């Protein structure tokens with residue numbers, strides 16, 4: 596597999612632009628390595644990061660590593676390997692847990 600490796604923010608940006616391909620939903624779909632869940636990833640300064648987290652850091656100044664801040668795709672139409680900064684939403688662990696609970700309740704109610 597073709598792993599993306601970068602050591603500076605500039606080389607990361609170049610890699611992102613080179614390896615992403617826009618689809619019909621305007622997703623920038625990462626064409627490099629993906630994990631089992633379908634998320635694109637890259638190695639930056641020796642550590643593995645999901646590519647949408649890298650895009651949020653480069654374009655939206657979301658901290659790359661944080662104990663509670665998370666980055667998610669804005670909706671279900673978005674490809675998991677998408678790194679279009681406009682398709683990314685900053686969230687927190689707590690909000691994600693609440694959203695998961697709400698969805699679980701909706702599913703229970705629907706059954």
Ligand SMILES: [Zn+2]
Nearest residue numbers: 622673677682
């Ligand atoms: Zn997208």
